[in-house]
Amino acid sequence: MEIPYIVTPRKDTGLFNAKIAIWLFLASEVMLFGGFFSSYVFLRLGADYPWPERTLPVLPGLINTFVLIGSSVTVVFAWAALKMREWRKFQIFMGITVFCALIFMVLKAVEYNVKFHHQALRLKDYSIIEGHLGKELDGDKKEVLDHNGNPIEENLIYVEASKLTFNTRRFHTPWLEELLTQAEQHKSTVKLTADLKGEEGTSDEGKIYAKSGELLSIEFLNRMEEIRKAATSNNAALRTTALRQEWVKAHAANPGKRDWQISAGVNIDLKALKPKMLTEISTVTFTVDPPAKFDFHPRDIKAADGSSRMRDDTVVEGKLLDSPMGFHHVDAIDFQYLVMKAVEKGIEPEIAIENSWLIKNNKFAQEAWEWHQGEIVKLKAELLKKGGLDKDGKPRLFPTHKELYRIGWKDFAKKTEDEGRVKLSSSDAFKEEFFGPNYEARGDETFPELSVPREQVGFAAKFSPAWNTYYGIYFTITGLHGLHVIGGALVLSYYLFFGRKMYLTNPEWLANRVEIGGLFWHFVDLVWIFVFPILYLM
Amino acid sequence: MADTPEAIKKSIRTYLFIGGILFAGTILTVLIATVPALDMGAHGFDKWDCIFGLTIATIKASLVAFVFMHLNHEKKAVYWLFASGLCMVCSLAGLTALALWDPIFDSFFYSGH
Numbered sequence: 001m002e003i004p005y006i007v008t009p010r011k012d013t014g015l016f017n018a019k020i021a022i023w024l025f026l027a028s029e030v031m032l033f034g035g036f037f038s039s040y041v042f043l044r045l046g047a048d049y050p051w052p053e054r055t056l057p058v059l060p061g062l063i064n065t066f067v068l069i070g071s072s073v074t075v076v077f078a079w080a081a082l083k084m085r086e087w088r089k090f091q092i093f094m095g096i097t098v099f100c101a102l103i104f105m106v107l108k109a110v111e112y113n114v115k116f117h118h119q120a121l122r123l124k125d126y127s128i129i130e131g132h133l134g135k136e137l138d139g140d141k142k143e144v145l146d147h148n149g150n151p152i153e154e155n156l157i158y159v160e161a162s163k164l165t166f167n168t169r170r171f172h173t174p175w176l177e178e179l180l181t182q183a184e185q186h187k188s189t190v191k192l193t194a195d196l197k198g199e200e201g202t203s204d205e206g207k208i209y210a211k212s213g214e215l216l217s218i219e220f221l222n223r224m225e226e227i228r229k230a231a232t233s234n235n236a237a238l239r240t241t242a243l244r245q246e247w248v249k250a251h252a253a254n255p256g257k258r259d260w261q262i263s264a265g266v267n268i269d270l271k272a273l274k275p276k277m278l279t280e281i282s283t284v285t286f287t288v289d290p291p292a293k294f295d296f297h298p299r300d301i302k303a304a305d306g307s308s309r310m311r312d313d314t315v316v317e318g319k320l321l322d323s324p325m326g327f328h329h330v331d332a333i334d335f336q337y338l339v340m341k342a343v344e345k346g347i348e349p350e351i352a353i354e355n356s357w358l359i360k361n362n363k364f365a366q367e368a369w370e371w372h373q374g375e376i377v378k379l380k381a382e383l384l385k386k387g388g389l390d391k392d393g394k395p396r397l398f399p400t401h402k403e404l405y406r407i408g409w410k411d412f413a414k415k416t417e418d419e420g421r422v423k424l425s426s427s428d429a430f431k432e433e434f435f436g437p438n439y440e441a442r443g444d445e446t447f448p449e450l451s452v453p454r455e456q457v458g459f460a461a462k463f464s465p466a467w468n469t470y471y472g473i474y475f476t477i478t479g480l481h482g483l484h485v486i487g488g489a490l491v492l493s494y495y496l497f498f499g500r501k502m503y504l505t506n507p508e509w510l511a512n513r514v515e516i517g518g519l520f521w522h523f524v525d526l527v528w529i530f531v532f533p534i535l536y537l538m
Numbered sequence: 539m540a541d542t543p544e545a546i547k548k549s550i551r552t553y554l555f556i557g558g559i560l561f562a563g564t565i566l567t568v569l570i571a572t573v574p575a576l577d578m579g580a581h582g583f584d585k586w587d588c589i590f591g592l593t594i595a596t597i598k599a600s601l602v603a604f605v606f607m608h609l610n611h612e613k614k615a616v617y618w619l620f621a622s623g624l625c626m627v628c629s630l631a632g633l634t635a636l637a638l639w640d641p642i643f644d645s646f647f648y649s650g651h
Contacts, residue, residue: 014615015615019616020615023616026619026620027624031630034631035630037631065564072602072606073553073556073557077550078551080547080553082544083543084543084547287573288611371558387581397581398581400582477583525606526603529602530592530595530599532564533591533594535565537572538587
C-alpha cells in the first residue's frame with residue numbers, strides 16, 4: 001500500500017505528513033525545555049547560597065552560539081539547494097552544518113571536562129576554596145596508584161587499622177579488593193581473629209565454619225555469605241512452618257472467629273525452635289597484623305577515632321590519622337557564602353572574613369585579601385567617578401557582592417602580573433579562556449599549594465551537580481541540549497551520506513525530509529539562543 | 539511558502555541578512571554583559587540586564603522561528619500546534635510566578651539547616 005501525503009500536501013491542512021509530525025514534536029519540545037527554564041528560575045529565586053553569577057567561560061559559549069547560528073543558515077541553504085536540484089551545493093552546505101555540530105560538541109566536551117576536574121571545597125566556616133587537588137606521592141615522589149591503576153587525589157581519610165569487620169550481607173567487593181591491595185602494599189596480613197563456630201543451642205552448635213588465622217580473601221567472604229544465606233533461608237522456612245501450624249491450631253481452638261480477632265494470640269516459640277536452627281554468621285572480624293595505614297575516599301567512610309564505618313557497613317577499628325585535603329593549586333577564594341551567613345547572624349562581613357580559618361592560617365590568603373581590598377578601593381573610586389552621588393550623598397553605583405567577596409583566578413593572575421612576576425604570551429592567555437587557568441605557566445606564585453585539615457572540611461565536590469543546584473540545572477539543560485545536537489547531527493548526516501539514491505528517484509521527497517530535519521535543527525539553535533544568555537551571562 | 543526555484547533564490551538573501559542580524563544580536567548581548575560602559579541599570583547584573591538580554595534573545599528566537607522555520611507563511615494547523623505548546627509553557631512558567639503568593643522564602647531556608 002502506498003502511504004499518502006509524503007510528498008504532496010493534504011488538501012484540508014495543506015501539509016504533508018512529516019510536517020504535522022515535526023510540529024507536534026516541536027510543540028512537545030517547547031514544553032520540555034520550558035519546564036527546565038522554569039526550574040532554573042525557581043532554583044535561582046529559592047537558592048539558599050550565593051548564586052554563581054556569570055561563572056561560565058563566555059568565549060567558548062559565544063563561539064558555540066556563532067557556530068549554531070551559522071549552521072542554521074547553512075541548513076536552510078542546503079534545503080534551498082535541493083529545491084533547485086543542485087546536489088553538489090546541497091552536499092557542501094549539509095557538510096558544513098554537520099561539521100558545525102561537531103565543533104559545538106567538542107567545545108562542550110572541553111567545558112564539561114574542565115568542570116569535572118575542578119575541585120570545590122566549602123570549609124566549616126562557609127568560605128570556599130576552588131582549585132585542583134594534588135596527587136598522592138610515595139617516598140620517591142612518584143604518584144601512588146590505586147588498585148585500578150589510577151593516581152589518587154590528596155583527599156583521603158587515613159586510619160591505622162588494626163581490625164576489619166565485614167558484614168556478610170552487604171560487603172562491597174571492589175572495596176574489599178582495594179583493602180587487600182593496600183594490606184599487601186604495607187606487607188600486613190589480614191587474618192580471621194577467632195574461629196567461626198556454630199552458636200550454642202543451635203543445630204550446628206560447635207561446628208567450625210572457619211578457623212582463626214585464615215586469610216582474608218574475596219572467596220572467603222563469598223563462602224561466608226553463602227553459609228549465611230543457607231542458614232537464613234533454613235531458619236526462615238522453619239519459622240514459617242511453625243507460624244502456619246500456630247494459625248491452624250488457633251483456628252481449631254476458636255471456631256468461627258476471623259483472623260484479626262485471634263491474631264494477637266498467634267505467636268511462635270523461638271526458644272523451642274532454636275535447636276533446629278542454623279547459625280547466621282552476619283559479621284566476620286579480621287585482625288590486621290601489623291596494624292597498617294589504610295586510606296579511604298571521604299565519601300565512602302564515616303570516620304571517627306577508634307571505630308570508623310564504611311558505607312557497606314565494614315567497620316574499621318584503629319587510630320584516625322591526620323587526613324588533610326591537599327590542594328596542589330588554589331585558583332579561587334570565595335567569601336560570598338561566609339558573608340551571607342555572617343549577615344544573617346548580624347556580624348560585619350569584614351570581621352567575619354578576618355576571623356575565617358583561611359585568613360587566620362594562610363599567609364597567601366591574607367596577602368590576596370589585602371591586595372583585593374586595595375582593588376576594591378580603586379573600583380569604588382572608579383564607580384563614584386562614573387555614577388556620582390545620589391541626593392542622600394551616597395554613591396549611586398557600588399561593587400557587586402561577587403566583586404567584593406570573591407577572588408577568582410583572573411584576580412590572582414592580575415595580582416602577580418601587576419607585581420611584574422609573571423607574564424603570559426597572548427596565545428597562552430587565549431587558551432586559558434577555554435581550559436581554565438594555566439598552572440604551569442603561572443606557577444605556584446599565582447596559584448599556591450594549600451593543605452586543609454580534615455576538621456575544617458565542610459563539603460567538597462567537583463564542579464558537578466553534587467556541588468550545588470546551579471550545576472545541577474546547568475548540566476541538565478546543556479546536557480539535554482547537547483543530546484539534541486547529537487540527534488540532529490545524526491539525522492542530517494543520514495541525509496548527507498545516504499540521500500543520493502532518494503535524490504535520484506524522488507528529489508522532492510528528500511527535500512521534504514531535509515526541511516523537517518532542518519526545522520528540528522533550527523529549534524536546537526533557538527533553544528541555545530536562550531541557554532547562552534541565561535546560563536553564561538546572567 | 540517559497541516553493542518555486544525563483545522564489546527560493548530570492549529568499550536566500552533574506553536568510554543571509556537574518557543570519558547577520560543574529561550574529562550582531564549575540565555580540566550585543568555579550569557586550570552588554572561584559573563591557574562596563576554598556577552595563578544596563580546599576581553596576582553589575584541586575585533586572586535591567588536581565589530584561590535587555592532576554593528581549594534580545596526573544597527577538598533572535600522569533601527571527602529564527604519566523605524566517606528560518608518559515609512561520610511567517612505557514613498553514614493554519616502549524617500555528618495551532620505551536621501556539622498550544624507555547625501556551626502550556628506560559629502556564630507552566632506562571633506556576634513558578636505563583637511563588638510570589640505562596641513564598642518559599644520561609645525561615646527554614648535561612649536558619650542554617
